[in-house]
Amino acid sequence: MGYALFANRKIFYTNLVFTLQQQLDNIAQQRMSLINFSGNISDGVVTVEEMASDAANYNNYAEYLAGADAYAHTADSEGGAGTTVGDIGSMAANKNNSEEYLASIAEMLNKSVNEAYSKQYQKKLEALENELDMKQKSIETKLTAAEKQLEAIQEAEGKAIEEATPKYSGLS
Secondary structure, three states, X not given: OHHHHHHHHHHHHHHHHHHHHHHHHHHXXXXXXXXXHHHXXXXXXXXXXXXXXXXXXXXHHHHHHHHHHHHHHOOHHHOOOHXXXXXXXXXXXXXXXXXXXXXXXXXXXXXXXHHHHHHHHHHHHHHHHHHHHHHHXXXXXXXXHHHHHHHHHHHHHHHHHHHHOOOOOOOO
8 A cells, every 4th residue: 555655656746847847848948939039139120031940939020020010100209219210201301302312211210210129129028038037946946846755755665665575584
């Protein structure tokens, strides 16, 4: 009967340790994914090649691109850069109405607006990374406790087997 209890608890804690280690591996993968995504958006420009090489982050790229577009078209008073972009565009059109000049101004504006949004978005990524850190610490604490419990069970099981085994005292 005692062996069955030890075996049951040993299986439970072995599975728990495995599950917690899997969760730590998942967090490590999420962290690497965030680092790759963060690196790709750091310059404010997301290329098709970057998205294709990092398909696991496709939803993040879609959210980022939609947010960047909204940021560029939202009024400054509402947290965007639309008012500034419009004012600079109007000044550029008043100064020189040639297509080349306006295209170069638009390119500079897009680059600076995208860089500003990227910096803003990095704060969101830092918050996600902090959340992952907290989850990781929690799981590591649970893992340490489970490993200690498993070790205690194995020691108790070993003692029980030793005590239950008949001793041979030899021939007299």
